[in-house]
Amino acid sequence: MNIGASLPPEEPATIFYIGHHETDQRHVSNEVLSQAEDLGYDFVTTSITTPTFHTAVVSLIQDYQDLLQRACSTQVPSPGPLVPPLTPQDSTLTPEDSDTSRIAIASEWIDLGSTDPVVAYVSRQVFNLEVAYAAFCGVSNVIVHGPAEGGDVVQYARAIQEALGLGPYLQLHVLMPMHGELETEYPDGRHLSEFADAVPEETLEDESEDQGEYDVWETWNTIRTLCSYSQKLSIALEVQRQLPSLDLQTRWYSEPVRLLVFPRTTFLRNAKGYPVLSKPHQQLLSQFARLRFAPWMLLSDVGTLTTTTSESARSSPEPTPAEASDKPKEKPKDPVSHLRYLRHLQQTQPSRPPIERFGQGYQDYLQSPLQPLTDNLESVTYEVFEKDPVKYEWYERAIAAALRDLKDTVQDTIPIVVAVVGAGRGPLVTRALQASQSTGITIDCWAVEKNPNAYVLLQRRNATDPLWNNSVHVEKSDMRHWPGPVLKHGLGKVDILVSELLGSFADNELSPECLDGVQNHLSDHGVSIPQSYTAHLTPIASPRLHSDLLSRGGGQEKWDIPYVVLLHQLDYLSLLPPTPSSSETRTPNVQQAWSFAHPIPHHHLSHAHLRAGGGAGAPGWVGGDGSNEHNARSCTLRFTCQKRGVCHGLAGYFETVLYAGAKAEGEKVELSTNPVTMEGKSKDMISWFPICFPLKTPVYVPEGGELVVSMWRQTDDRSVWYEWVVEVWHTVGGKKRKLGMSEMGTSRKNACLM
Incomplete structure (x- = not known):
């Protein structure tokens, strides 16, 4: 975000x-x-x-x-x-x-x-x-x-x-x-x-x-x-x-x-x-x-x-x-x-x-993504996120649905333990308390935040906000090192783990790594909100963004940064076939790159701990001991371009399932920045701008040509970065021939630090 x-x-x-x-x-x-x-x-x-x-x-x-x-x-x-x-x-x-x-x-x-x-x-x-x-x-x-x-x-x-x-x-x-x-x-x-x-x-x-x-x-x-x-x-x-x-x-x-x-x-x-x-x-x-x-x-x-x-x-x-x-x-x-x-x-x-x-005035304005794990955000940054008219309402719906589904499962251990990890200034804490009121289900609410400045505000809200009413347990800790909730009988487990760690490309703010570190506190029947998220890509023509980067100082490094940007002046190079009812609609061909789900299987975490100790065979492919390689991803996507054009980069989006009820008729609460699905899943949501992976050398694609996008999510156990390359193929005389390709983009020098 x-x-x-x-x-x-x-x-x-x-x-x-x-x-x-x-x-x-x-x-x-x-x-x-x-x-x-x-x-x-x-x-x-x-x-x-x-x-x-x-x-x-x-x-x-x-x-x-x-x-x-x-x-x-x-x-x-x-x-x-x-x-x-x-x-x-x-x-x-x-x-x-x-x-x-x-x-x-x-x-x-x-x-x-x-x-x-x-x-x-x-x-x-x-x-x-x-x-x-x-x-x-x-x-x-x-x-x-x-x-x-x-x-x-x-x-x-x-x-x-x-x-x-x-x-x-x-x-x-x-x-x-x-x-x-x-x-x-x-x-x-x-x-x-x-x-x-x-x-x-x-x-x-x-x-x-x-x-x-x-x-x-x-x-x-x-x-x-x-x-x-x-x-x-x-x-x-x-x-x-x-x-x-x-x-x-x-x-x-x-x-x-x-x-x-x-x-x-x-x-x-x-x-x-x-x-x-x-x-x-x-x-x-x-x-x-x-x-x-x-x-x-x-x-x-x-x-x-x-x-x-x-x-x-x-x-x-x-x-x-x-x-x-x-x-x-x-x-x-x-x-x-x-x-x-x-x-x-x-x-x-x-x-x-x-x-x-x-985003008035910020259309096509390139910004480097946040690094909330290494940087302590300012209050005004949190305030901007909190103005979203959709996101927090959807989170409240998801928490309420999870409370109703868990009520029968944990009836002997009510109140239900809800932990908001990465609480910031506390908007999700407020929503959790409101969900408790609307469902009539009592909760024991914990707020975990590493930012020492936000921690001060959380304590003040706990003392002065009538809804909080000193009922929230405010903890100053990195969620990965939090010892867990202290209940009457000692350290306990969390029933609902709530976070808002998603970035513009879903996992680019290290949500998988953060939730891996706190998952050990989740009970066997525990629920993570969000439950899953997917990253999505499509090739775009955006001369404005390319010209902007060309005019900036610096060398290769500026081309290796995935930028957060309110994409506005662009053209989608690959479109889905029009439907008979909407022949004039231009629907971009946005494809899924990869996905993450929480909680992950316990044996994945056990294996990661073994590798971290050096006792599980060969080290990681790109450095480190490989303890985070279960969070590495890669994809190869193919996009047919109906019209000739020039690809200047890749637009990235995400979709997430905050909560899907265990029953078939259960409520499914989703968020999306994908232009194909956003209207139906979270219309008018403003918390996230798309992400753009630029190409230093734009690639020309002829009419009917195919863009093949290869992308990797890499990790050396200390950081996470992305690598991407675009190839152009075209069928000539019945034979598929490669016409060109971009340079390899890599954000390793601007990696997200763990």
Whole structure:
């Protein structure tokens, strides 16, 4: 359990940052910018260079080609045509305080990925000149059009990588459609691709045969990979009228989208003639708005700022998606109707689920897991756990069910002995006492806690809490060294052993080792709550987490830590087949890695004690004498990936059976963080975030490929750690072939100390 946030008293308001883009607007003056702000826009786009510069570059290429023809040479002379530095006539952009409200647009007529070396060379010069000058003027955000269809994506990516170093605060946003081609309109002008040599028809035919829904994403994946997942590079994603499949929408959701571009053609018209978005578009927008760093929104060619007055806009009624009338649809006179509609959506965003409100600001924030055995937790950490609206209620249900089942078994030894081991600030003690009251079954309650600071609070609660009423036996001890409950006849046994030692991957906070150490105090009929728990895995695509780790200092060690993280901006690479009743539901393929159950068979503990004394044969495989090897685990899991993608790591979850009655009709109380089963077992539980096992080198998996995950829980009797590796297999021509694999991850240097 590792959470760094507390549930806010109320959900924060949704904020939309909305900008205006006009393809015919070459330069945005301060007057136009002020007018846009009066209308309610947060930013506007502006060109970096003027048509004069475009004309000069076109003339430069024409002169160069004429030179080649006169020389009767097919070879490109060196050096190629050089674009001269910018002049005042080439750009009206100047350093302004208001440049923070401007997003610059690199010239759309360049072709950075051209297969013609001259065009590519000139385009790169133009791009570098524009980006460098924009950065000099204080414009930190620059939009650049993605590579043209049929262009050299690797060459394009190299040009982007080069430009990223032109300004320390520069952010480049690659304009790309979700699929297919852009709908964004461009001003008339001569594109440099017109000067390129013709592409062989055979090449065009080969490319057209291989068109797929994920081709645009594939292009982006190449660009960001060659740019080393730079945090200065993101996507300006055009949302088209025809949305792609839900799978592809989710893939884009996992990517670093900084701008959502809405062309005029994306909007529908309601019965009153006002622009609205379809329900699927609204859902897509709401999903992106829930991100920790929600993308800005850019309205493209929905109106002309230079002919809009704020007074006419204010006098127009505010439309809503529900508005309808018998009047024929016609374009409304309100020139900012698209903006007003998005502001309406801003005010009507659906509520976030409890786990997101609880973790507000901590989505995709990597944290090292707790080590409660070696560290004494602070009171505020305990307090965060105690805010969970589900976990402790479920624990009380489990204790009450166990009390009812044990009542007949131990009727001669009532009160029933209940020991809460690792009591913390005492929430489970309170729940045990409440379960005793609700069932009418008397208990003898013991609270065992090693943290000396929490021990002070436990004693105070025992003296001042009316429910406790000095009836709880508070013990300062590591549970593994606790001598057991002292009853009237001496040392006794525990009937119900209650603990909350589970971590994000079930066993990663050493619950098995801790409960092994206290099990000798459990009676023959004794019950452990929880009774069992299982660890679960699934491969994920999470460029954000990978980029975060790349940007951190340090070497290999940062890749060998299983991080606790509220996973949010991700894509599940392997899905379960959809059911006929829910064909659009994307259910991740989450598989069980291993399990633990308590109490364990006595002969396992006896054998462990023998090995600890060196009297049971060979030592452990990974060091020590092997006394804890009964808690080692391993698994090999296979995941079929329906769509091509990149695996950046493994998401880990757990499920636990707190208590299952001995009778067939007995109550079964379970908790789960597994996204497949959490809704049915413990909806709205917030105590645990998932765990993530990162891959230093992401692995690409083709459509229909198989990811084979191998993982080990290792121990040397003094610590516990994990090791993991991912392989990619694909069936080609009826034969299964290995395409690649990740490096071995190991958390041994960051092991959980026993």
